[in-house]
Amino acid sequence: MKRVHGTILALILALAALGLMYAKISRLGLPLLPHQLEQVWSVEAKIEFDANRHATVVDFDIPDRLGDYVRLDEYFISRGYGLNVGVRDQNRRAEWSTRQARGTQRLYYRLEAVPQSETEADANPKQRPPAPPAAPVYQEPMASAIQDVLGNVRDESANVFTFVSQTLVKLNALAPNDNVMIIRENIDRESEAWVERLIYVLAGANISARMVRGVILEDRSTAQHLTPWLEVHNGQRWEGFDPRTGNRGYPDNFLRWTVGDEPLLAVEGGRNYNVSFAVSRYAQSPTTVARARGEANDTFLASMMLFNLPVNTQNVYRVLLMVPLGALVVAFMRTIVGLPTLGTFMPILVAIAFRETELAWGVALFMMITAAGLSLRFYMERLQLLLVPRLCSVLVLVILLMVIISLVFGRLGIDKGFSIALFPIVILTMVIERMSVIWEESGPGQALKEGFGSLSVAILGYLVMKNEYLTHIVFLFPESLLILLGGFIIMGRYTGYRLLEVARFKDIVEAEDGTAKPHP
Amino acid sequence: MGLLSRIRKLKEAGVVGINNRNRGYIMPRNPRALYARVDDKVETKRLAVAAGIAVPELYGLIGAVHDAKNFVHMVEGRQDFVVKPAHGSGGKGILVITDRRRDMYIKGDGVALTAAEVQHHIENVLGGVYSLGGQPDQAIIEYRVKFDRVFEQVSYRGVPDIRVLVYRGVPAMAMLRLPTRSSGGRANLHQGAVGAGIDMLTGHTTLAVCNNRRISEHPDFGTPLGGLAIPGWPALLILAARCQELAPLGYLGVDMVLDAELGPLILELNARPGLGIQIANGRGLRGTLDYIDAAAPLPTEAEARVAVIRAYHESLRGTG
Numbered sequence: 001m002k003r004v005h006g007t008i009l010a011l012i013l014a015l016a017a018l019g020l021m022y023a024k025i026s027r028l029g030l031p032l033l034p035h036q037l038e039q040v041w042s043v044e045a046k047i048e049f050d051a052n053r054h055a056t057v058v059d060f061d062i063p064d065r066l067g068d069y070v071r072l073d074e075y076f077i078s079r080g081y082g083l084n085v086g087v088r089d090q091n092r093r094a095e096w097s098t099r100q101a102r103g104t105q106r107l108y109y110r111l112e113a114v115p116q117s118e119t120e121a122d123a124n125p126k127q128r129p130p131a132p133p134a135a136p137v138y139q140e141p142m143a144s145a146i147q148d149v150l151g152n153v154r155d156e157s158a159n160v161f162t163f164v165s166q167t168l169v170k171l172n173a174l175a176p177n178d179n180v181m182i183i184r185e186n187i188d189r190e191s192e193a194w195v196e197r198l199i200y201v202l203a204g205a206n207i208s209a210r211m212v213r214g215v216i217l218e219d220r221s222t223a224q225h226l227t228p229w230l231e232v233h234n235g236q237r238w239e240g241f242d243p244r245t246g247n248r249g250y251p252d253n254f255l256r257w258t259v260g261d262e263p264l265l266a267v268e269g270g271r272n273y274n275v276s277f278a279v280s281r282y283a284q285s286p287t288t289v290a291r292a293r294g295e296a297n298d299t300f301l302a303s304m305m306l307f308n309l310p311v312n313t314q315n316v317y318r319v320l321l322m323v324p325l326g327a328l329v330v331a332f333m334r335t336i337v338g339l340p341t342l343g344t345f346m347p348i349l350v351a352i353a354f355r356e357t358e359l360a361w362g363v364a365l366f367m368m369i370t371a372a373g374l375s376l377r378f379y380m381e382r383l384q385l386l387l388v389p390r391l392c393s394v395l396v397l398v399i400l401l402m403v404i405i406s407l408v409f410g411r412l413g414i415d416k417g418f419s420i421a422l423f424p425i426v427i428l429t430m431v432i433e434r435m436s437v438i439w440e441e442s443g444p445g446q447a448l449k450e451g452f453g454s455l456s457v458a459i460l461g462y463l464v465m466k467n468e469y470l471t472h473i474v475f476l477f478p479e480s481l482l483i484l485l486g487g488f489i490i491m492g493r494y495t496g497y498r499l500l501e502v503a504r505f506k507d508i509v510e511a512e513d514g515t516a517k518p519h520p
Numbered sequence: 521m522g523l524l525s526r527i528r529k530l531k532e533a534g535v536v537g538i539n540n541r542n543r544g545y546i547m548p549r550n551p552r553a554l555y556a557r558v559d560d561k562v563e564t565k566r567l568a569v570a571a572g573i574a575v576p577e578l579y580g581l582i583g584a585v586h587d588a589k590n591f592v593h594m595v596e597g598r599q600d601f602v603v604k605p606a607h608g609s610g611g612k613g614i615l616v617i618t619d620r621r622r623d624m625y626i627k628g629d630g631v632a633l634t635a636a637e638v639q640h641h642i643e644n645v646l647g648g649v650y651s652l653g654g655q656p657d658q659a660i661i662e663y664r665v666k667f668d669r670v671f672e673q674v675s676y677r678g679v680p681d682i683r684v685l686v687y688r689g690v691p692a693m694a695m696l697r698l699p700t701r702s703s704g705g706r707a708n709l710h711q712g713a714v715g716a717g718i719d720m721l722t723g724h725t726t727l728a729v730c731n732n733r734r735i736s737e738h739p740d741f742g743t744p745l746g747g748l749a750i751p752g753w754p755a756l757l758i759l760a761a762r763c764q765e766l767a768p769l770g771y772l773g774v775d776m777v778l779d780a781e782l783g784p785l786i787l788e789l790n791a792r793p794g795l796g797i798q799i800a801n802g803r804g805l806r807g808t809l810d811y812i813d814a815a816a817p818l819p820t821e822a823e824a825r826v827a828v829i830r831a832y833h834e835s836l837r838g839t840g
Contacts, residue, residue, distance in 0.1 A: 335539060362679040384640035385645030386585065437649055442612075443704070444709050495544055497537040503538075504525050508799055509529040 005436070006493050010486030017482035028290040029300055033474035038283045040072060041217050043255065043260035045109045047265060050103035056269035058096040061088075062109055066257035067214065071288060073077045073495040077108035090259040102131060114253060114289050129235050132206040142255035145179035146204050160207060160234040161248065167202065168246025192228040195243045197262055199230070208233040214276050217253035217405065224277040225256055226264065272481055306475060319352065321474040324423045324484050326351050326461035331458045331491055332488075338498025341454040342434045349427045350454065359462060366455060368405070373398050373432035374439070381436075392427070534804030536795060541771075546810070549688070549770025550791050552828045557767040558789040561660055562606045562732045567766045569762040573759065574785045576602070576663040576777060583658045583766055592635060594661050602665075603638070605645040606658040611706040613650025614640050615672040616678070617774040628677045628705050665785060668778040670751060674698050674714075676740045678705030679777055682718070682750065683761070684760035685793055686806070688818055690825045691760045692719040692808045696750065696801040701740045714738060717801030721833045723753025729799040756784050765791060808832060 024030045031038075047060060053416065061072070062085070076083050081096040096107055137147055149170055157163040171180055172189065183201060187194045200208040210233075214224035229250065230241045240250040258264060263411070267273040290305075306317055326348035333339045341347050354362035371474055376397045402425065439447035464470065473480055497505075529535075536545075538668040550601045557563050560742045579601060580594030595617075597600045603615040615638065619626040625633045629797045634643075644650070651657040661688040678699030695715045701703045702712035709715050711793045714735070728735050728745035735743055750756065763786060773793025776784050798805055811832045812818070819825055 331542060337788055338538070346705070365751055384637065384643075386643055387649055437612075446710070466766050493543070495537070495540040496536075497527055497530060499523075501537045502523065502530065505530055505795075505799060506526075507729070507732070508535055508804065509526065510734075511588045 003176050005162055006489050010489040012143070013482040013486040013489075015488075017477075017479045018478040021477045022303060025191065030290045030476050031471070034468050038284055038303045039288045041113050041255065042071070042280050042282065043111045043113070043215050043217070044278045044280075045111075045275055046278065047105075047107040047109075047267075047275045048274065049105055049270035051105050051506060052269045052271065053100060053102050054269040056096075056098050056101045056105070056267070058094075058107060058270070059266040059274075060096075060109065060275070061091045061258040061262070061264050063111065063255070063257045064092045065256065066113055067250065068116055069255050070488065072112040072114055074112070075110040076107075081107065085266050091262075100271070106305060121200060123263065130208045130233055132208055133203040134324050135204050135206060136200065140202065141182055145182040145481075146201055147203070148179045149183065150205050154205070160232065161239055164202065164207065164209075164232045164241055165246045165248060166242065167205075168198065168241060171198070171201070172244055172246060189244050192261065194435065195228045195230050197428070198243055202232070210238075210259060212256055213264065214250075214254045214256045215279060216251055217255055217279055219279065219281040222276075222278040224279060226277065227251065227254070229254070231259075233462075254488045260398065291452075306478065309325065315495055317478075318471065318475055319355070321478055322465040322471060322479065323352070324481050325470055325474065326358075326465050328484060328487065329461040329464050330457055331488060333460065334454075335491055335494060336498060338500035339453045339457060340430060340450045341457050342438075343451050343454075346427065346431065347454045347457035347461055349424060350431075350458035351465055353424050353427060354458065354462040355466065362462075363459065365405070366458075369398060369401055369428050370431055370435065370451065373428065374436055376433055377436045391429065391433055394432055395425065398425050398429050398432070528611045529806070534806030535798055536805045536809070536834065538747075538795060541795060545687075545771040546792060550806075552773075554767050554769055555791050558769065558772075558791045560606055561604065561788055562658060563607070564766065564789050568763075568786055569671065571762070572765055573762060573766070574782060576779075576787070578783055579663065580607075580657055580660045581641055581660060582646065585643055585646050588636075588646065588659075589657075590662055592639065592640055596669075600664040602660075602662050604660050604662070605650045606644075606660055607655070608657075609652040609806070611708045613641075613645050613720060616705070619663065620701075634702045657804045665777045665787075667779045668751065670748070670778070671696070671698065672733055673741060673743045674738045674745060674748065676701045676703075676705060676738075678703075678707060681707045681787055681840070682756065682776045682778070683715075683793070683797060684757070684774045684776065685797055686760055686764050686774055686811050687809055688770050689761055689764040689822070690815075690818060690828045691757045691804060692812060692829065693797050693801055693803075694720060694757075694760075695797050696743075696748065698738065700730065700738070700797065710754050711795065714745065715796055716748065717797075718750060718753075719833075720757070720829055721837075723750040723756075724748065725750070727800060727802045729796065732796065732799055732800070734802070750828035752777065757826045757829075758822050759784055759786070765822075767791075807813065811823075 018272050021413055025032065044069060045060070045062075047058060049058075060083075062074070064087075076096075078103070084095045084097070086093050086095065093107060106398045110194075136455060153163055153166045153170060157166050171183060174182060176184065183197065187196075187197055192213075195211045199211065199425060202209045210231050212229050214229060214232050215224060218224075228243065230243045232241055233239075242251075248292065264271060265275050306314055309317070328343070330341065330344065330347055334341065334344075350366065356362075357365060363469045374501055377390075377394055380393055385393065431451075435447045435451050438450055528726075552667060554651060562578075565575050565578055574692055579598065580591070582588055582591060582594075591603070599620055600616075602617070605613040608614065611665060616628040617625045617633075617638070618628050622634070623635060625638050625791055627636070631762060638734060645659040646659055646733050648656045665679050667679050672681070675698045680696060680698045683695050683697055684691045695709040695717050697709065698714040698716065699707050700712055700714055704711065707713045709729070714730045716728040718724070719726055725748040730739055738748060759776065763774045764772055767789055769791055771791075771793070773790035775787040775790065777787050779785050793797075795805070808829075812828065815828050818828065
């Protein structure tokens with residue numbers, strides 16, 4: 001029971017951490033890898049009109065739900081106008097107003113959006129199906145043309161969607177018959193009027209249909225207009241149809257702007273108004289994106305992220321969260337490998353110091369200062385000072401050594417000398433003191449062994465703590481430290497040999513094999 | 521030989537590693553609360569005296585820096601003495617004065633020290649330089665053991681001692697520890713001392729180890745290390761077994777010396793005895809420890825507990 005206990009605990013900890021991490025990845029779209037940039041689309045709507053020198057009110061539909069996209073942010077750029085954002089029907093509506101406007105006016109609305117992560121797409125809110133429309137009273141000859149087309153299709157189709165599809169194919173036929181010609185009435189089939197005509201025809205079969213408008217996201221496209229599209233409801237959900245071909249679905253990169261056939265833009269007190277769209281794409285740090293997604297979807301998970309803290313505090317945690325990884329290296333090197341170190345956490349502290357100085361330089365400094373400090377310490381020994389004052393004297397000497405190194409390197413024009421100032425002097429002082437005691441008590445061999453043991457563990461620890469991938473993971477997913485905790489529990493139960501013991505006990509085994517075995 | 525097959529061979533030989541010693545023996549058998557009794561040498565000495573076990577005589581105890589100079593009074597009229605930290609480990613901080621000439625104190629290695637230098641050493645001890653964890657410590661001033669001449673040919677200065685590993689009150693394995701030049705006269709294996717395994721039945725040395733490697737001759741003198749007879753071996757084993765009553769630690773290291781005049785003395789007890797004893801004996805500990813575990817409940821009489829280990833070795837001899 002006792003034996004299983006630790007393993008189960010470690011497993012539970014790891015599973016809890018993985019579960020939390022999975023939730024964050026799937027719901028917030030947090031990236032597992034650093035530097036994975038996410039594509040952000042920026043859509044800018046430009047409204048232009050000539051003002052009448054009167055009070056002016058501009059009504060403009062702005063998107064609410066974006067289909068396959070999520071809104072990161074939006075900006076309203078309009079000098080001298082008051083802004084009011086409200087809701088009308090299924091759309092949001094921006095209302096700009098001003099007392100007096102003169103000349104050509106330009107108002108901008110910019111939207112930033114990213115593709116939705118997969119789970120979000122499933123989470124469509126339940127909507128009541130719209131009531132099927134009553135069949136309109138058609139005028140002749142339209143009435144008989146529509147009856148004919150709908151009647152033909154009804155025999156060939158199984159459900160609403162295939163019915164719509166077939167109707168659209170017929171109405172868009174390359175070689176249209178007379179009835180189709182009557183319905184088409186020379187309407188441009190790229191226009192909103194054509195979608196409205198289709199809705200009108202489908203109403204004859206009591207099918208709920210509506211128009212949506214959207215922007216086709218294409219990098220660096222300018223002066224774009226909204227693309228009208230047809231949506232049909234089959235009693236359960238809305239489905240998009242290409243009004244020109246009858247194909248089901250939406251265009252690629254379709255960002256839905258408005259729903260319904262209300263005019264997109266209305267300007268009161270202005271003339272010659274029009275709106276055009278410019279699209280561009282840029283890459284953004286995924287954490288920023290995840291943060292915005294979190295605000296849009298899951299506020300609790302998002303509020304538990306470290307990047308909600310002030311930047312200073314964040315930076316402290318960036319270092320702090322790496323310390324357990326350094327501890328992992330120490331624990332591994334000591335319990336599994338069996339390398340001796342000066343103190344348990346000393347190598348981690350030295351490794352953190354290396355972060356300030358870069359590795360090669362840090363190691364050089366460590367050795368230089370320790371060697372110089374040790375020789376000074378042996379000189380101090382001859383003065384026979386008490387422990388604490390002696391430690392303090394070593395501290396003073398270490399600081400002075402650093403000053404000298406900085407000055408010398410500064411003169412030589414090597415700016416590396418200055419980063420030394422951040423090298424924790426107290427740690428070095430302790431290293432020197434401990435090494436000198438071991439030197440005296442167990443000989444220089446043991447002292448150098450432990451010194452180099454600490455140094456190599458510190459180097460390894462530094463390499464692990466500097467690893468961008470790991471830094472990224474522990475900062476975005478601090479819960480991953482629970483996996484580490486589980487690892488420590490497992491490691492704490494390891495009773496096998498340390499790797500260096502295999503060499504240490506070699507002679508026992510060789511006697512076992514052996515030549516002469518005098519005992520017993 | 522590959523790493524895995526080496527590990528398997530060690531396992532087959534019953535070699536106990538440090539992780540296994542800590543988790544399998546020290547943690548379950550040695551309650552932490554009892555560590556104070558063995559880590560504090562003053563306490564160990566007091567308990568031993570109360571139990572009638574012979575220890576080196578205490579000349580004095582120094583607890584504060586301003587008392588350090590008083591060591592002169594404590595050693596008044598004594599030709600030789602030892603200064604050691606009450607909480608030292610691994611033989612650290614032990615100063616052996618073997619002789620006095622005028623105002624000078626002669627160290628074991630022949631170097632003469634002034635009273636001020638001895639005082640400085642005591643102050644270092646008090647400051648915690650040699651204690652576990654660097655806490656302030658006390659300095660013990662005690663009788664210097666005049667070791668039995670039998671080991672003169674195999675020790676380089678210092679005091680040779682006998683380490684007995686006592687498991688659940690049963691002496692499990694033993695070795696003779698001999699100082700060398702490179703150990704600086706200290707009897708600790710990791711400082712370079714020689715460890716010679718002792719046959720538990722006969723009390724004769726068998727193999728020897730130095731710096732984890734098998735040797736057959738003393739590295740400084742070239743004298744053979746096998747076949748040395750330890751005088752009064754059966755009494756030594758019983759003394760070691762009795763030490764378990766001072767501090768009921770299940771996994772205990774007992775360090776003893778043979779004094780030329782006073783016979784066996786307990787030098788100190790160790791709650792974390794090392795594993796080098798296995799190399800010195802050319803044998804893993806596991807078989808012995810398993811045998812003792814199987815023999816539980818163990819007798820309360822020290823003599824009877826020694827009989828357990830004799831029975832084990834007789835059974836080995838029978839099959840071997």
